[in-house]
Amino acid sequence: MPVKANRSEHLLMLKGNRWWFRQGVPKPVRKIASGPAFIMINLETSDIREAKRRRDDIEALTRIQFRDIREGRREALDIPEWSPASGPQRPPRSLPAAVRGALTRAAMDAALGAEDTDELDLIVHAAEAEADRMKPAQRKAFEDVLGGRVKxxxxxxxxxxxxxxxxxxxxxxxxxxxxxxxxxxxxxxxxxxxxxxxxxxxxxxxxxxxxxxxxxxxxxxxxxxxxxxxxxxxxxxxxxxxxxxGWPWNDQLIETKGKRVERGAKKVAERPFTDTEVSTLINSTFPLTEAWEGVMKDVFKVALLSGMRQAEIVTLWVEEVEDNGGQLTFNLQQGKNPSAARRVPVHSSLVPMVRERLKGKAGQNLLFHELAGMGSPSDTYGKRFKRWREALGVADVQADTRRSLVNFHSARRWFTTKARHAGQPKETIADVIGHAPDKQDVTFGVYAREASEEQRRACVEAVILPERPAKKL
Structure with a gap:
């Protein structure tokens, strides 16, 4: 059962037959604003109920002043004097954001059981009830949260x-x-x-x-x-x-105007692999540990002949490979965005490799089992692919770029380029690689359904890996 804090004489002291308001000024406030260590105000009443009401009004004002001084919006304390005719003027204020959600259920129960009915008084009461139950270190942490002073x-x-x-x-x-x-x-x-x-x-x-x-x-x-x-x-x-x-981070990135393009200037952008680079990676002697050759080349070929992303391939489950009358399809259920969930026909040249990898596996076993148990299969594969690519000299590093203009994503670009060169419709290519339709194109982006299974399979089969270059005599 929560303990109800006793606030009957909080910040009050009786001198003669008059109640006085007495409140200590926090040290951080005293360092900024010169003034007394305590605020003393004659409440001009001997009635405890009236004294509590006047105390609460003054306390609300002093708390606002303390906060404003700590946050640099005020330099000195303005100690109010009680006037029986009008009392202190309390300006309307919203509660600080850090207060909301900072209190435990027990503290809020204590507040609801108090005599105070004003919203700010309830929060203050709950905060004090919570603080009274804490050790010094816990109390400081609580007060920091209450004032927004957290890391x-x-x-x-x-x-x-x-x-x-x-x-x-x-x-x-x-x-x-x-x-x-x-x-x-x-x-x-x-x-x-x-x-x-x-x-x-x-x-x-x-x-x-x-x-x-x-x-x-x-x-x-x-x-x-x-x-x-x-x-x-x-x-x-x-x-x-x-x-x-996203304030205060919105619009912090300074926009730079495009530079004039001079003769001979080279446009720097990440690009697809060339056929020569693809052939080099597929057909050259594997330069890394031999045990990794199979999975490295198999994943790369799937990317070249499907346009799938690296993470989509290396996390494929066996149950995501469907067999429809001898034709295999990757039924992707998750990915980078909503359009990533799609059906991608397996290229005919990849079918023997995929069927071999399906043997003895089921359910959520990884198709590329060599990557099972890795903390991040995609990162593991990506780092090895970079070493493989660089070891064979497949790189394009420019002075103004932060990384090579060719990387694993270049396989996705290569597939897209080859499908386009083969005359495949852009809408079908977009469905295969998982790009969202262009909503500006009302016909295909809004009204038309996605490409049929036959259209997607025709798109995939239109792409052919480059042949091994003939040896020079």
């Missing part, structure tokens, strides 16, 4: 738990938010102190020298984290901003 990562795990991110993206977001948290620790900043100016300072000091793609990832992680906290009431959004803006 940046305080709500991070709660955000990640509800965000529904892929494991790799979740790990990336955690790392990026923690990077900002470490910077704030160095600057001695807590969550309540992060405003647009300090966010801009972080961008200037840490992000501006990074590649724009990297900048974008950092800002996306922080923006989404702040949106979550704003929705849950852990941070306040300034007037004029909406919760979904």
């Amino acid at each position: 940046i990562e305080h709500q991070l795990e709660g955000y990640l738990k509800t965000a529904g991110l892929a494991p790799k993206t979740e790990a990336e977001r955690r790392g990026l938010v923690n990077k900002f948290a470490r910077w704030c620790d160095e600057k001695r900043l807590t969550l309540d102190q992060v405003d647009r100016k300090r966010a801009g300072r972080y961008v200037a000091e840490v992000l501006e020298e990074k590649h724009r793609v990297t900048q974008g990832k950092h800002l996306t992680a922080l923006r989404q984290y702040w949106i979550f906290m704003a929705r849950r009431g852990h941070v306040d959004v300034p007037r004029g901003e909406v919760i979904t803006s």
